[in-house]
Amino acid sequence: MAGRQKSDLEAGAQIVSGNLGKTVQRLRKAYNLSLSELAEQSGVAKSIISQIERNETNPTLATIWRLSQALDVSIERVLASADDEPFVEKLSRADTPVLISEDGKVRLAAIGWIRTVEWLQWYDVTAEPGGTLESDAHQRGSLECLSLLAGEAEVEIGGLTETAKAGETLRYRCDRPHVIRATGAEPMRAVMVCIMKAAVMD
Template sequence: MAIEGKERPRSADQGAHLVSGQLGKTIQRLRKAYNLSLSELAEQAGVAKSIISQIERNETNPTLATIWRLSQALDVSIERVLASDEGPVIEKVTRADTPMLLSEDGKIRLAIIGWLRTVEWLQWYDVTAEPGGTLESEGHQRGAVECLSVLEGEFEVIVAGVSQTLAQGDSLRYRSDRHHIIRCLGTATGRATMVCIMKAAAME
């Protein structure tokens, strides 16, 4: 998936609030830099004014689709919106403080275990998926590649209409500069790691 295109967990709440707190400050700073009111940004992004207000006040955890629409309206990459401007070179992040994103259906949780400063070229996630959970992403920049390694359960990956099924221990590398879908199959919770290389050489 990478986070491009691409509101919500429980013991993951603190981590989710870490993302939205950082996100809220960034959204507010960019909105004011463009001299936009909440109403004007809401109209341009197609996101409710009340939702934007809640994001800026760190009162909600927006979906990836919402973040994407806001980044487009503010004319910045979604990676730039999520990236932190501050942070030590060496950083320990506890489980409770790990930033968390959710798929649109709320059934796939993506713990950001990579460094936010590298998101423009390398993204690394711990994936937890409920049965039937689906993460659908538009193509990222040309040459982008993802690698999904299944730790538990069974997944299906569909890239440009081509499907592959993965079981525990399987890994799949695929072009993510095309429309792609990750789905958790079966009746068990799925676990996987996902690495997204955003500036890889194009695979032929």
């Protein structure tokens, strides 16, 4: 183990807190990993990961290290516990996850914060003319907002279709299959925010 990694582990040992379980769970869900899949990738038993997420155990540093590697995040991030301290975080273009539609014409750059992914997601959307993004239903009660910055688009959901152009916003329930299409002659650019049910209603 490199010297810096070892020092990270030693420093991290002093700040493990109840936030650890929430952080591991948040990262696991952000990568759409089941407990079994994370166990396989990290070499940490599924039962141990489950106990960590429920804050029912104090994991060893070796266990935290294996989880951080499987989740592709620094051990400092996994161990961080001070939510109230000021910070500025910069994400490079290369580090920003990008999703591409099946037709290859729509790109969604995930610019939202990983810590909010369970209830709030937002994307920088670009699309070539004619590009189509088909999405499955999100959890019941969820909402999506598509704000057009350039070009034109239409949203189809539940038998309804509505169009928008630059400066306009489409807001719709996204808890059923829905389709976004770039309908104009020019490329489309938009910001899309998905508000999950947990943040909308009970």
